[in-house]
Amino acid sequence: MLRFRIYMDKDRETAWLNRMSEKGWAMTRFFMGFYWFAACAPGEYLYQVDFGRKFGLVTKEYREFMEGIGVEIVQTWGFWIIVRRPASEGAFELYTDLDSALAHYGSIRKMFRVGLAVELACFFMELWAAVSGFAAGWFFVCLIGLVVAAFLNMNMQLNDTIAELKERKGEPAECCSRRVSPLVPCGLLLNSIALLFLNDEAWHGIKLGTQIAAIVLMLAGIVVTGRGRKRQGR
Amino acid sequence: MDKNLPLTEVVFYILLAVRHPNHGYGIIQEVERLTGGRVVLGAGTLYGAIQTLEKKGWIRIYSVDTESRKKKEYVITPNGEEIFAQERARLAELLHNAELMEEMRPNAFR
Numbered sequence: 001m002l003r004f005r006i007y008m009d010k011d012r013e014t015a016w017l018n019r020m021s022e023k024g025w026a027m028t029r030f031f032m033g034f035y036w037f038a039a040c041a042p043g044e045y046l047y048q049v050d051f052g053r054k055f056g057l058v059t060k061e062y063r064e065f066m067e068g069i070g071v072e073i074v075q076t077w078g079f080w081i082i083v084r085r086p087a088s089e090g091a092f093e094l095y096t097d098l099d100s101a102l103a104h105y106g107s108i109r110k111m112f113r114v115g116l117a118v119e120l121a122c123f124f125m126e127l128w129a130a131v132s133g134f135a136a137g138w139f140f141v142c143l144i145g146l147v148v149a150a151f152l153n154m155n156m157q158l159n160d161t162i163a164e165l166k167e168r169k170g171e172p173a174e175c176c177s178r179r180v181s182p183l184v185p186c187g188l189l190l191n192s193i194a195l196l197f198l199n200d201e202a203w204h205g206i207k208l209g210t211q212i213a214a215i216v217l218m219l220a221g222i223v224v225t226g227r228g229r230k231r232q233g234r
Numbered sequence: 235m236d237k238n239l240p241l242t243e244v245v246f247y248i249l250l251a252v253r254h255p256n257h258g259y260g261i262i263q264e265v266e267r268l269t270g271g272r273v274v275l276g277a278g279t280l281y282g283a284i285q286t287l288e289k290k291g292w293i294r295i296y297s298v299d300t301e302s303r304k305k306k307e308y309v310i311t312p313n314g315e316e317i318f319a320q321e322r323a324r325l326a327e328l329l330h331n332a333e334l335m336e337e338m339r340p341n342a343f344r
Contacts, residue, residue: 048280065281068305069259083277094278096253097244 142192
């Protein structure tokens with residue numbers, strides 16, 4: 001069986017893989033958003049997603065260590081390592097103390113921060129191209145805008161996770177952000193639809209309306225996000 | 235005092251579990267048994283800790299079984315033993331001083 005999914009949040013991906021395993025589908029392979037599944041006994045495997053130190057590969061040491069404790073490396077993808085262990089061996093967790101969990105989420109956040117910086121740079125380059133007359137540029141502006149929003153959202157979510165872990169450890173939280181409201185990406189999406197499909201002269205009014213709606217959505221999203229932050233800051 | 239102290243619970247129990255040569259799975263099992271299931275070492279937690287301890291020179295690879303299953307065994311080094319002894323002295327001091335509580339509330343612990 002083949003499924004297409006895009007996950008940025010490894011905790012949600014893990015939960016999904018485990019739900020699939022419970023239904024009798026064990027993930028065996030991943031490529032570009034496609035997940036391959038093979039039939040298994042319901043709940044046969046427990047899945048976890050690890051974050052490696054090297055891009056696209058696991059060290060021999062890591063592989064040997066994991067094999068030694070009965071953990072099978074199913075797939076590596078970028079920094080991500082999808083692993084599983086038969087459920088018969090008991091509960092399967094990767095990070096069981098606060099220090100190692102903090103280090104784990106810290107390195108994931110570092111990757112998303114770098115990713116955000118790169119995407120933002122691309123965003124402004126495309127915006128510049130679009131404004132200076134490259135019509136297809138607007139398409140990329142919206143596309144990359146969506147990616148920027150998704151990365152921003154992941155950064156904020158990870159800030160939350162890390163702040164929560166630090167609080168549990170008794171350290172003062174470094175910041176108290178909340179996730180970006182879903183209204184922001186919705187606005188971006190609407191805007192891109194307007195720019196992409198409503199270019200006919202006759203549709204001019206509808207295009208304008210759609211774009212105004214998109215701007216309103218985005219502004220509302222920013223306000224909601226800001227409020228959420230204040231509320232948590234109190 | 236050494237800036238490495240106090241040891242985290244994870245490091246404390248890993249050092250204890252490699253007082254004799256022990257492999258990853260053995261360490262997890264022994265720590266779980268010693269703490270009655272309270273401290274369960276996750277795969278990533280143990281892997282990261284072993285890497286750090288090896289780098290610090292507190293544990294070393296004891297043997298590599300290349301024939302059957304590739305199971306690396308680890309064992310504590312003299313440096314690791316030294317750190318553990320310091321931590322033990324610190325904990326003994328804590329326990330000793332904790333007895334002062336009984337003086338304050340004579341009936342509380344009887």
